[in-house]
Amino acid sequence: MYEELFKKAETAEEAMTRLAAIVKVLRSPEGCPWDKAQTHQTLTRGMVEEAYEVVQAIEDGDMENLREELGDVLLQVLMHSEIADEEGLFSLREVAEDESEKMLRRHPHVFAAKLENQGENSCMSVDNVLDLWENIKSVEKSSRTVNQAMEDIPRSLPALLRAEKVQKKAAKVGFDWPDVSGAFDKTDEEISELKEAFSKQQGRERLAEELGDLLFAVVNVSRFLDIDPEDALNAASRKFMDRFAYVEKAAAAAGRRLEDMSLAEMDVLWDQAKENNL
Numbered sequence: 139m140y141e142e143l144f145k146k147a148e149t150a151e152e153a154m155t156r157l158a159a160i161v162k163v164l165r166s167p168e169g170c171p172w173d174k175a176q177t178h179q180t181l182t183r184g185m186v187e188e189a190y191e192v193v194q195a196i197e198d199g200d201m202e203n204l205r206e207e208l209g210d211v212l213l214q215v216l217m218h219s220e221i222a223d224e225e226g227l228f229s230l231r232e233v234a235e236d237e238s239e240k241m242l243r244r245h246p247h248v249f250a251a252k253l254e255n256q257g258e259n260s261c262m263s264v265d266n267v268l269d270l271w272e273n274i275k276s277v278e279k280s281s282r283t284v285n286q287a288m289e290d291i292p293r294s295l296p297a298l299l300r301a302e303k304v305q306k307k308a309a310k311v312g313f314d315w316p317d318v319s320g321a322f323d324k325t326d327e328e329i330s331e332l333k334e335a336f337s338k339q340q341g342r343e344r345l346a347e348e349l350g351d352l353l354f355a356v357v358n359v360s361r362f363l364d365i366d367p368e369d370a371l372n373a374a375s376r377k378f379m380d381r382f383a384y385v386e387k388a389a390a391a392a393g394r395r396l397e398d399m400s401l402a403e404m405d406v407l408w409d410q411a412k413e414n415n416l
Contacts, residue, residue, distance in 0.1 A: 158230055161216045165224065178218060185214045186294055284311055298367040301357040309361075318362035325359055328352040377416070384411035 143160055147153035164173035188210045195204035219230040242249050284307055291303045308314060315321050332348040360367040385407040389396055396404065 157212070158216055158220070161213070161220050165217075165220055173217075176217060176221070178221060181214060181217055181221075182294075185211075185218075188214055284308065296368055297353070298357055298371065301354050302361055302367060305354075305358055305361055315358070315362070318359065321355065321358040321362050325352065325355040328355045380416045381408060381411040384414065384416055 140163070143156060143163070145156075147156050161173075164170045166174075188207060192204065192207045192211055195201075195207050215233070216230065219228070219233050223229045288304050288307050291300055291307075293300070295303070305314075315324075328348065328351045332345070332352055335344050335348045357367050360370060385404055386396060388407045388410065389399060389404075394403075
C-alpha cells in the first residue's frame with residue numbers, strides 16, 4: 139500500500155498527489171498520533187509561523203531555505219484541507235477549484251482576451267490591474283458594509299499592517315484626512331493625550347488605550363507617505379541592533395562590561411556608532 143508513496147514524482151501534479159496521499163496516511167487510524175490529533179485550531183500558530191519563515195527566507199535571499207519553507211506552507215494547506223474533508227466540509231480539490239475560479243474571474247484582462255483570441259492586453263499597467271482587482275472584488279462583495287470589510291481583515295495580521303488595512307477601507311469611502319498634515323497633527327494630539335494620561339496617573343488600561351491611538355496615528359502618517367510601517371519599524375530595529383552591537387564590542391575592547399557602565403558612558407559609544415553611520 140505504501141510503496142507508491144516512496145516513488146519520486148516526475149511532474150508537479152504527481153508531487154501534489156504524493157504529498158496529499160502522505161498526509162492522508164498520517165491522519166489515518168494507522169498514522170501518526172500527533173498528526174491525527176491536529177485540528178484547524180491547533181494548526182493555526184504553525185500556519186502563521188511558516189508564513190513568516192517564508193518571508194524571512196525571501197528577505198535573506200536564501201532560495202534553498204525558501205524552497206523548504208514553501209513546502210512547509212503547502213503541508214499546512216494540505217493538512218487543513220484533509221481535516222475539512224474528513225469533516226465533510228470541503229476537499230483539496232474544492233480549495234484549488236475555488237481559487238482557480240477566483241483567479242479567472244479577477245483576471246479578465248488576461249483570460250477574457252485569450253478566449254476572444256485577442257492575445258494579452260499589454261497596455262495595462264500594474265496600477266491598472268490593481269484598480270481592476272479592486273473593482274471586481276467590490277462587485278463580488280457589493281452587499282457588504284465597510285465595517286464588515288474591516289471585520290474581514292484577519293486579527294492575526296501584524297498590528298501595524300492590520301491598522302493600515304483598516305485605514306485604507308475607511309479612506310475608500312472618503313473618511314480620511316485631505317493630506318498628510320492632518321495625520322501629523324493627529325499624531326501630535328495623541329502624544330499630548332498619552333503624556334497627560336501618564337502625568338495624571340490614569341492607570342494602565344487608559345495608558346494602553348492612548349498608546350494604541352498614537353500607534354494608529356503613526357500608521358496614518360506612514361500611509362500618506364507611502365511607507366510600509368512594518369518595513370520602517372523592522373529597519374529601525376535593525377539599526378538599533380547594529381548600533382548596540384557596536385556599543386557592546388567597543389566596551390569589550392576597552393575591557394568593560396555593559397553592566398558595569400553608566401548610561402552616560404554607553405551613550406558616548408552609542409554616539410560613536412552613529413558617527414560611523416551605523
